Amino acid sequence: MDFDLLLGVLRFLLATTLILVLTIPTAFVVIQMELKIIAGSQLRYGPNRIGPWGMFQSTIHGFKVLAKEDHIPDQADRATFTLAPWMVYMAAAMSMLVIPFAPGAIAADFNIGIVYFFAVLGLSVVGLLVAGWASYNKYSLLGGLRSAAQMVSYEIPLTLSVVGVVVLAGTLNFRELIEWQRAHGWMLIWQPVALVIFYIASLAEINRTPFDMVEADSELVAGPFTEYSGMRFGFFFFAEYVALFIMSGIMISLFFGGWLAPWPFPDQLDGFIGTVYGVLWFFIKTYIFIAIAVLLRATLVRVRVDQLMGMAWKVLLPLAMVNLIVTAVAVLVFKL
């Protein structure tokens, strides 16, 4: 038994455990940001009693969700009912494995990191669909089908826009992609159209306003999550915010340089300080984009479902394909 292999396996296990453990606090932080930012835009205080500046409100929310009654409808399919939140949450947690926090701090530095990420993301679609079906409730079923349609439709422009990035950088590995950006400048100046498509599609993928027909289907009921209570609902709830964090993290890794610092600061430092430096910049950039997504939620109204699907298929998809073709031709012509 190779000692390196053993070390590698141990490191992997440690990293994945850390990731799993850290998803919950991530969700807490993002939820807290959302509560405070939305409150600010609505000219009110937001939570300000639990902890200094209301910092621990979302933590308490998490514990409250644990304490609620766990209720399964009589005729629901117990196995799949239990499986659905697990699937959605695991999709979020698994995709955190490849997020490039810092030069030495990627949990799993796969050579096909980007492909892995988008593959795993699709698991959440299945989770929502299963949730809708297993609830034995026709409104949940409709909501689940609608959410599946939305997420599947937006996955295509999402991945197509990233293919342009991959073609330019020549690699599917996140770390190498960021090193490419270090050498050639951040991807946003090379692929601005892809950035726009990616941002819109990512908001739709994680069911954030203005694309939250799924959960805020307030005309009827709460969509596929209707029958879920307690920690089962907690899984869905936290998975949404973890997915927001993940999407923002991936977006900055793809387009905004990942852990690289912007212009006046040194790009990247070495050693342990370098890791901390990279993680810091990663988090700063990610939380800026999370804040933008939250502000969008505070401001915009919901897009109607047919307008949503129309935008995916009639606008974003052709745009992504054109972008891809232009990028590919440019790479060939200019031998980039």
Place this chain on the structure above:
Amino acid sequence: MWTDEDTVEVTIEGDRNVAVLQVLRDDPKLNFFYLADAAAVDYGPTEHFEVVYHLYSDRHPVWLRVRARVNRADPHVPSITGLWEGAMFHEREMYDMMGILFDGNRDLRRIYMSPDYRSFPQRKDFLLPDDAADSSAAGVRPLERPETWDLSRLSDELAPGVLAHVEGEK
């Protein structure tokens, strides 16, 4: 009876209401195009009903009040939903509250009360629920009638004293 100065009143028989209102609406010199209100009045347990329409015209500075007299024993009136579709809810309310039937209304069902309610609350001879035993809706629900109670279900263990109370009443 006195009426207010900015209204002109017309009193007609109930079955002529569609004809009269149509003329009022369609005649270009009158042009009472807007139905402001359709209400029902009950003049007493032995008197008639009245269906009152208020109309507005842009050619005349007054409101026009058309009072259509309706027989209490057989309260049928033609429906004006053919002239103004918005009278539908008004007529439903008049049916629900007073029990006036509108012939030709496609949707004459109760609007405020529940569909199986059997009285007409705004009539002058409507008895308040305290006099439920005397009202025309009494006994609709079997629990309101003592003969439907199954005394064998009552036992002293579940509710001490209840048997004595009930049997004592009888």
Place this chain on the structure above:
Amino acid sequence: MTSEVKIPDPLDLDRDEEARLRRVAGMAPERAPAGEYAGFESVGLPERPPQTEREREVYSLEEGEMLVNMGPQHPSTHGVMRLVVKVRGEVVTDVDPVLGYLHRGIEKLCEEATYTTVLTYVDPMDYLSSMHNEHAPAIAFEKLFGVTAPKRAEYIRALVVELNRVFSHSLMMGFLALDMGGITPILYGFINRDEIVDMLSAISGQRMLFNFFRVGGVNFDANDEFFSRLGTWRGHVLKNVEMSERVITDNEVFRSRTIGMGTLSGRDAIALGVSGPNLRASGVPFDIRKAHPYSIYPELEFEVITQPGGDSNARYLQRIAEIKQSINLIDQIVDKMPHGAVQAQVPGIIRPKPGRAYAAVESPRGLYSVYAISDGGPNPYRFRMRDPSFVSLQAIPKLMPGRLIADTMAVMASFDPVMGGVDK
């Protein structure tokens, strides 16, 4: 007796008991089986064949259709109303509003109350425009009593009525956005409402159901606190309105969800009895304040605003324009307000003359009118209120077929019904 008392399952008990009671009462033994009118049970209506033609139309389902209950508890805020929506997939094919969840029997109640008490009973009808609810009966009763309110009282009435209009329309803007998912404008609307309500509480003592009007005038005179708050408010109200407007009006998503939605032509609107801003947004210049002036409106200068279009966006823009118009009217009223008494001198015991009186005012939702019949006694003989939301609600089944479910609430919010008025 220590025998085992077996507590039966409540569901079984109810079922057996109901069967037994039905037998004893001579009613049909079971509920009618689901036949071609199978739609009833799924929406919780009593199982019975439909009574009317329209009911049959709504509740018989074709292939692929489904009845969905947007039931009395709404996430949206108009009050308790149930909409039975017949959908095919995502498309609405028919709508049946079921009313009466908030019915309080106000009309009948007012027949047992004195004329002054009636003015307190009418407040909670359309609770967002309480002043208008009181204004119409006050005018009708003044006709019956033969008293005239002094000039200052009329000016104060017009002032509070216009303030009420401003905050009611601000709230409508918020509710429209809220029903479509925008969570911020409602709070901006409430900022506006809060300031006005503080003002009105300085003058009438109440924040919501004001109980301010009396037969022959108003209850309290405008005091210094009222005018000071009014002045402060006038200083920044236009900026506030513009702030809330900016979030929504040019928002592309909002525009794509309201432009072209729920288009009501002027002719249809008149036939349906729609009034107020909804009617004016369809291009019909019918404003009671100009059409049949009451109070001091003949002395104020304003135009009737209309919008072409008649869609939800037009109704929204109409209300914004009316907010600005009302602010202008408030400025004029404050400038012209005379001194004097605020309540007419009437004898202690006064009886109305037997007669009939009709009074209509322009409420933020439309034509609000009162028809009062007096028989000379201390209580009105018949007190009838015509609420604008009640009649406007009939537009919903006309507009919804062909639209998506998501539009139902949006279109309804643009009509701004308040269930208190609908259900009386």
